[in-house]
Amino acid sequence: VKEQLVAYLGPPGTFCEEAARKRFREGALLKPCMELGEIWDRVESGEADFGVVPVENTTGGSVIPSLDLLFERDLKVCGEVELRIRHNLIVKPDTRLVEIRLVVSHPQAIAQCKRFLDEQLPLATRRTVESTAKAVQMLAETEYAAAIGTESAADIYGMKVLVKDIQDNPRNFTRFFIIGTRDSPPSGSDRTSIVFSVAHLPGTLVSVLEELSKRRINLTKIESRPTRQTPWEYLFYVDFEGHRSEKICHQALESMRKKTFFLKVLGSYPKARP
Amino acid sequence: VKEQLVAYLGPPGTFCEEAARKRFREGALLKPCMELGEIWDRVESGEADFGVVPVENTTGGSVIPSLDLLFERDLKVCGEVELRIRHNLIVKPDTRLVEIRLVVSHPQAIAQCKRFLDEQLPLATRRTVESTAKAVQMLAETEYAAAIGTESAADIYGMKVLVKDIQDNPRNFTRFFIIGTRDSPPSGSDRTSIVFSVAHLPGTLVSVLEELSKRRINLTKIESRPTRQTPWEYLFYVDFEGHRSEKICHQALESMRKKTFFLKVLGSYPKARP
Numbered sequence: 220v221k222e223q224l225v226a227y228l229g230p231p232g233t234f235c236e237e238a239a240r241k242r243f244r245e246g247a248l249l250k251p252c253m254e255l256g257e258i259w260d261r262v263e264s265g266e267a268d269f270g271v272v273p274v275e276n277t278t279g280g281s282v283i284p285s286l287d288l289l290f291e292r293d294l295k296v297c298g299e300v301e302l303r304i305r306h307n308l309i310v311k312p313d314t315r316l317v318e319i320r321l322v323v324s325h326p327q328a329i330a331q332c333k334r335f336l337d338e339q340l341p342l343a344t345r346r347t348v349e350s351t352a353k354a355v356q357m358l359a360e361t362e363y364a365a366a367i368g369t370e371s372a373a374d375i376y377g378m379k380v381l382v383k384d385i386q387d388n389p390r391n392f393t394r395f396f397i398i399g400t401r402d403s404p405p406s407g408s409d410r411t412s413i414v415f416s417v418a419h420l421p422g423t424l425v426s427v428l429e430e431l432s433k434r435r436i437n438l439t440k441i442e443s444r445p446t447r448q449t450p451w452e453y454l455f456y457v458d459f460e461g462h463r464s465e466k467i468c469h470q471a472l473e474s475m476r477k478k479t480f481f482l483k484v485l486g487s488y489p490k491a492r493p
Numbered sequence: 494v495k496e497q498l499v500a501y502l503g504p505p506g507t508f509c510e511e512a513a514r515k516r517f518r519e520g521a522l523l524k525p526c527m528e529l530g531e532i533w534d535r536v537e538s539g540e541a542d543f544g545v546v547p548v549e550n551t552t553g554g555s556v557i558p559s560l561d562l563l564f565e566r567d568l569k570v571c572g573e574v575e576l577r578i579r580h581n582l583i584v585k586p587d588t589r590l591v592e593i594r595l596v597v598s599h600p601q602a603i604a605q606c607k608r609f610l611d612e613q614l615p616l617a618t619r620r621t622v623e624s625t626a627k628a629v630q631m632l633a634e635t636e637y638a639a640a641i642g643t644e645s646a647a648d649i650y651g652m653k654v655l656v657k658d659i660q661d662n663p664r665n666f667t668r669f670f671i672i673g674t675r676d677s678p679p680s681g682s683d684r685t686s687i688v689f690s691v692a693h694l695p696g697t698l699v700s701v702l703e704e705l706s707k708r709r710i711n712l713t714k715i716e717s718r719p720t721r722q723t724p725w726e727y728l729f730y731v732d733f734e735g736h737r738s739e740k741i742c743h744q745a746l747e748s749m750r751k752k753t754f755f756l757k758v759l760g761s762y763p764k765a766r767p
Binding site for chain 1: 600622705712716719729
């Protein structure tokens with residue numbers, strides 16, 4: 220049996236790698252990519268079987284580049300993973316809390332640990348880098364520094380977790396999509412993601428959403444986005460409960476298609492367990 | 494006449510300062526704040542008359558901390574400004590393009606100039622900092638470096654614009670809100686921003702939005718956000734055309750209030766001119 224290859228947003232030690240591990244356990248070889256577009260490239264070319272990409276975070280909102288790529292490219296969403304975001308203060312094995320003069324991390328991680336930093340490290344300089352994993356990687360060559368990152372990044376780069384769970388908000392989740400060449404068969408507890416655009420806004424959006432509500436289909440997310448091409452033209456990203464192959468979902472999608480400029484089914488997939 | 498004091502997200506030279514200048518011209522003293530919450534504090538305490546805060550960007554999406562503060566605190570939206578985001582490559586007056594080994598900026602600015610950087614500066618290291626203005630400020634003490642930032646930042650810090658308009662996407666806009674203790678009187682071309690939550694999702698959201706559509710009121714933005722407290726409970730941020738004091742808008746809001754857990758009018762204000 221050939222091992223599955225899964226492309227994720229790297230470097231090793233990111234939350235995206237944690238999400239990939241949560242989904243694929245030991246059964247896959249994980250390949251870090253440095254850009255989102257590269258993940259689509261590798262899955263489209265067949266080099267990777269699946270991709271794992273962040274789509275939204277409770278405190279940071281939607282990951283717009285992921286939404287754009289889902290709209291522009293033709294891969295399907297075949298799964299979702301929800302990950303509780305836990306931040307840790309990570310140092311070189313011999314660094315003590317009182318010695319820390321510099322804290323390095325991704326801007327969102329620094330923002331999400333503001334209260335801890337203000338109280339425990341009020342005098343330390345804060346510096347931002349592209350990823351939490353990169354921050355941990357930089358510790359080796361920096362004196363009196365700490366990074367905010369994942370436990371697995373501390374392991375990978377031979378560093379030590381000095382303080383666990385330093386995030387201000389304990390209810391901070393990131394949602395990831397698993398992308399592939401096909402979506403998933405019905406599991407009995409599914410979600411479907413679509414994107415569509417409508418002509419003008421007053422009546423049409425409501426009339427499209429009614430095709431879901433009149434069939435008692437639960438809408439679980441809606442977001443409008445201006446199109447890149449035309450100002451005042453909008454795309455709507457909508458998630459609802461059910462699988463596109465179930466009769467009522469299929470009927471709803473057919474009716475919605477008639478009321479929209481275009482409608483693209485991004486995929487149906489089993490709902491993440493909380 | 495006492496000069497108006499306007500608090501904005503600093504440091505000096507940010508796009509937020511440009512938005513404040515676009516709105517208040519020479520008629521106000523601008524006060525940079527280093528955090529969004531500080532802007533709310535200063536306006537609430539009466540120290541500042543108005544605040545200017547970013548709310549969404551075409552390529553970056555909503556600024557979630559601003560949405561959270563609008564929901565949690567009680568200031569009103571009394572205006573909006575739309576700013577085309579133009580990035581410039583900025584250097585010390587004596588630095589030439591071929592000498593640049595390091596490019597520093599806010600992560601979104603670096604992402605938005607990727608094509609330019611890949612083509613023109615493929616070998617330069619890219620480093621991220623908290624703001625484009627901070628990046629320009631750092632140039633003074635860094636050799637062979639360039640920053641991506643605004644023309645006004647180049648002016649303020651005595652640096653030189655080497656290449657103008659280096660952004661990949663020419664249609665990149667950021668929308669800013671003007672916040673104050675009251676919203677604005679009707680101008681004839683207004684927009685209203687609200688936030689509400691509804692009980693369960695299938696029928697209720699559509700039924701709330703129908704109060705707008707059946708009165709031919711144009712919805713111009715919708716976004717769902719999970720609440721911080723309860724999972725599976727959503728807030729909806731909605732913008733529509735019209736002023737809350739106009740009869741049909743007032744009626745729509747009253748009817749929507751009866752169908753929602755709560756509904757908060759963030760404010761009515763003149764629409765930004767494109």
